[in-house]
Amino acid sequence: MAKPKIEPRLPKGMRDFLPGDMLKRDYVFGVVRDVFHLYGFEPLQTPVLELYETLMGKYGEDAEKLIFRAQHPGGKEELALRYDLTVPLARVVGQYQNEIVLPFRRYQMSPVWRGERPQKGRYREFYQCDMDIAGAVGQDADAEIVSLVATALRRLGFTRFSVNLNNRKLLTAVGVYAGVDGAALSELYRSIDKFDKIGADGVRDELIRRGLSAEVVEKIMRLITLELPRDEKLDFLDEMMGEIPIAREGINELRQLQTHLRQLNIPDENYGFDFTMVRGLGYYTGPIFEAIIPDGGVGSVAGGGRYDDLVGLFRGETIPTTGGSLGIERIIDVVEQFGLFPDHIAGTVVQTLVTVFDNSTRSESVALAGELRAGDVRxxxxxxxxxxxxxxxxxxxxGVLIVALLGADEIANGVVKFKRLKDGTEITVPRAEAVQAVKKLLQ
RNA sequence: GUGGCUGUAGCUCAGUUGGUUAGAGCGGUUGAUUGUGGAUCAACAGGUCGAGGGUUCAAGUCCCUUUAGCCACCCCA
Structure with a gap:
C-alpha cells in the first residue's frame, strides 16, 4: 500500500463520529428533543461564530483565554467560536425584542468550542443541550427546568438519579455567617465545591490553610454537612441563619422550588439538597442544581440555575432567567455504560440489502430496490x-438484517427471495408482495 | 500552565542483560466454495520501530532533545 500523501488526523481535542456512534447519539438527542417539546421549549439556532466582543467579559479571565479566535485573511470583524450557548441566548433575547415574547422558553443543542487541554471526557469541541426560560422570576420556572431534566433522564432509562439543589444566596449567606466576603468568598466556594473530591476533612484543612479561623471553619462545616432528612435541612438552616436576609431569601426560594417539584410529581428520591454544591459559573444568582447518576462515574450529567443579570447585559433592563444544561456527552457515555440503548439502535440504518447476481439481472435488482423504497423499506x-x-x-x-436475492430463476417466475441473516429464514414471494414480506421478516 | 505514562503493521499490542532478515492477534485481499454469510484452513499484501542527535563493533532496546497522544492536577461539561 502506498503511503498516503496526507496523514489523516484530527486537530487536538476533536472527534469524528462514525455511523455506529452517530446512530446512538441521534437516539439520545432525539429523546432529549422530544422532552424539550413536551415542556413547550422552542428550538433556537445561532451561528458558530460570534463577534469577539459579544463573548468577552462574560466568563471570567481564565475562561476567556480558552476562547477560539476565528479569522480569515483580511477579515475586518473580530470573530470567535462560541464558548457556550447561554451568552448567545442572552444576545438573542437582547436583539429581537420585537419578535420574542417573554417569557421565552428555548432549547439549543449545538457544539461549542474551548481551547482546553483535552483529557478523559473533555474535548475542545463538544455539544451542549441548553434549555432556558427568559423573563420569569418565580420558582415555578426553576421547577420547570429541574422537572424537565428529571423527565429526560427517566426517558433515557435512568431511575436512580438525584438532582441536587442549592442556592447561590445561601452560599453568600454562609460567607456572611462566617465573616468572609469579596475575593475570599469565591475562594471559599471553590474549597466547598471540592467536598465530593476531598471530603469534609479535606475541605476543613483547605479552609484553614486559606487563613480562616478554626472557629469560622467549624461554623461553615456544620452548615454545609448537615446529616438530616431532607425536609429538616431547610428548617435547620433557617434556625441557624434565618436572621441573615439573604439566607432567608434563599431558603424561601428553595422551599417554593420544592413545593413546585411536588406539584409536578417529581419522585422524592430524585431530588434533594446539597449545600456543598457550588457550580462553577460566576453568573448564577439564585437556585442552582446538579444532576448525579450514582455509579455513572462521570460527575454531574446536568446542571444549571438562575442567572438574573446576564441577559440584562444585552438589553437595557434586567430579564430574570433560569435554565440548565444536559451534559449530553456524559449522558451518552452513561447510557452506553448502563446498556440503555434500545435494540433497534443497530450499527446501520439499512434494513435490506438488494444483491445483484450479474449484469444481466442488475436492472431487475435496481427496480426491486426502487419498489422497496417506495414501500418505505430502508x-x-x-x-x-x-x-x-x-x-x-x-x-x-x-449488520443488515435482510438480503434480497433476485437471480434468473426468481426473475423468470416473477418472485423474489428474502433471507433473514440472523436465523437463515428464507421466503420466496411474488414481487408485488415484496414490501409486505420484508416488513414481516423485520418483526 | 504543572506533573506522570506511552509512541513498533490499518487497529490492539509483544519484542529478553543492546546481537544476524522486527513478530502475534484482529482487520484487509485472494482461494478452498462461480446461487447463499458468520466457522475453519491456506496464501498474500502491509513497517524509514514518532522525529532529530548521541553512546557502541552493533540500538526497536541505552542517553539527550523534540514532537504527538493519553492520564492526573488547575479549571470545567
Missing part, C-alpha cells in the same frame, strides 16, 4: 461486482 443496492457469497457477507458484517 434499502441499499449492492454496488460492486462480486460473488453472491461476498454480498451476503458484506450485509452480515454491516
Amino acid at each position: 434499502t441499499e443496492l449492492y454496488l460492486q461486482d462480486k460473488p453472491i457469497g461476498k454480498q451476503i457477507g458484506y450485509a452480515d458484517k454491516k
Whole structure:
C-alpha cells in the first residue's frame, strides 16, 4: 500500500463520529428533543461564530483565554467560536425584542468550542443541550427546568438519579455567617465545591490553610454537612441563619422550588439538597442544581440555575432567567455504560440489502430496490461486482438484517427471495408482495 | 500552565542483560466454495520501530532533545 500523501488526523481535542456512534447519539438527542417539546421549549439556532466582543467579559479571565479566535485573511470583524450557548441566548433575547415574547422558553443543542487541554471526557469541541426560560422570576420556572431534566433522564432509562439543589444566596449567606466576603468568598466556594473530591476533612484543612479561623471553619462545616432528612435541612438552616436576609431569601426560594417539584410529581428520591454544591459559573444568582447518576462515574450529567443579570447585559433592563444544561456527552457515555440503548439502535440504518447476481439481472435488482423504497423499506443496492457469497457477507458484517436475492430463476417466475441473516429464514414471494414480506421478516 | 505514562503493521499490542532478515492477534485481499454469510484452513499484501542527535563493533532496546497522544492536577461539561 502506498503511503498516503496526507496523514489523516484530527486537530487536538476533536472527534469524528462514525455511523455506529452517530446512530446512538441521534437516539439520545432525539429523546432529549422530544422532552424539550413536551415542556413547550422552542428550538433556537445561532451561528458558530460570534463577534469577539459579544463573548468577552462574560466568563471570567481564565475562561476567556480558552476562547477560539476565528479569522480569515483580511477579515475586518473580530470573530470567535462560541464558548457556550447561554451568552448567545442572552444576545438573542437582547436583539429581537420585537419578535420574542417573554417569557421565552428555548432549547439549543449545538457544539461549542474551548481551547482546553483535552483529557478523559473533555474535548475542545463538544455539544451542549441548553434549555432556558427568559423573563420569569418565580420558582415555578426553576421547577420547570429541574422537572424537565428529571423527565429526560427517566426517558433515557435512568431511575436512580438525584438532582441536587442549592442556592447561590445561601452560599453568600454562609460567607456572611462566617465573616468572609469579596475575593475570599469565591475562594471559599471553590474549597466547598471540592467536598465530593476531598471530603469534609479535606475541605476543613483547605479552609484553614486559606487563613480562616478554626472557629469560622467549624461554623461553615456544620452548615454545609448537615446529616438530616431532607425536609429538616431547610428548617435547620433557617434556625441557624434565618436572621441573615439573604439566607432567608434563599431558603424561601428553595422551599417554593420544592413545593413546585411536588406539584409536578417529581419522585422524592430524585431530588434533594446539597449545600456543598457550588457550580462553577460566576453568573448564577439564585437556585442552582446538579444532576448525579450514582455509579455513572462521570460527575454531574446536568446542571444549571438562575442567572438574573446576564441577559440584562444585552438589553437595557434586567430579564430574570433560569435554565440548565444536559451534559449530553456524559449522558451518552452513561447510557452506553448502563446498556440503555434500545435494540433497534443497530450499527446501520439499512434494513435490506438488494444483491445483484450479474449484469444481466442488475436492472431487475435496481427496480426491486426502487419498489422497496417506495414501500418505505430502508434499502441499499449492492454496488460492486462480486460473488453472491461476498454480498451476503458484506450485509452480515454491516449488520443488515435482510438480503434480497433476485437471480434468473426468481426473475423468470416473477418472485423474489428474502433471507433473514440472523436465523437463515428464507421466503420466496411474488414481487408485488415484496414490501409486505420484508416488513414481516423485520418483526 | 504543572506533573506522570506511552509512541513498533490499518487497529490492539509483544519484542529478553543492546546481537544476524522486527513478530502475534484482529482487520484487509485472494482461494478452498462461480446461487447463499458468520466457522475453519491456506496464501498474500502491509513497517524509514514518532522525529532529530548521541553512546557502541552493533540500538526497536541505552542517553539527550523534540514532537504527538493519553492520564492526573488547575479549571470545567
